[in-house]
Amino acid sequence: MISRSDGDSLMSVIQKNNYFVITGAPGIGKSSLLNNLRSAGYGGNDEPARKILSEQLVLDGPGLPSKNPQLFIRMMQQESTKLFEQSRLCDGPIFFIEEFRI
Numbered sequence: 001m002i003s004r005s006d007g008d009s010l011m012s013v014i015q016k017n018n019y020f021v022i023t024g025a026p027g028i029g030k031s032s033l034l035n036n037l038r039s040a041g042y043g044g045n046d047e048p049a050r051k052i053l054s055e056q057l058v059l060d061g062p063g064l065p066s067k068n069p070q071l072f073i074r075m076m077q078q079e080s081t082k083l084f085e086q087s088r089l090c091d092g093p094i095f096f097i098e099e100f101r102i
Contacts, residue, residue, distance in 0.1 A: 016098065018092060018093050019094055020096070022034060022095055022097050023095050029096065030097045031047075033065035042095060043087065043092060045083040045094070045095070045097070048083065049073075053065075
């Protein structure tokens with residue numbers, strides 16, 4: 001069980017006014033927008049799935065969704081956690097990409 005003080009500490013990490021999520025369907029320009037924001041000096045993180053897929057395709061690795069969907073999901077969760085932890089140190093706006101599929 002989480003104590004009140006632990007919960008308050010966790011909420012202070014989660015409630016940040018500088019996090020922004022860019023979301024949308026595939027191919028509408030989320031990555032292009034993020035690249036332009038980065039060029040303007042803002043922080044930003046690519047969608048974890050894109051990074052994992054490109055790495056695993058080069059290696060023909062076991063983390064491809066067609067080979068091991070559970071491993072792919074775990075790898076995305078780990079990457080998302082790493083990006084979140086890194087972003088906690090930034091005070092300026094930070095942009096994240098999240099794709100949705102219909």
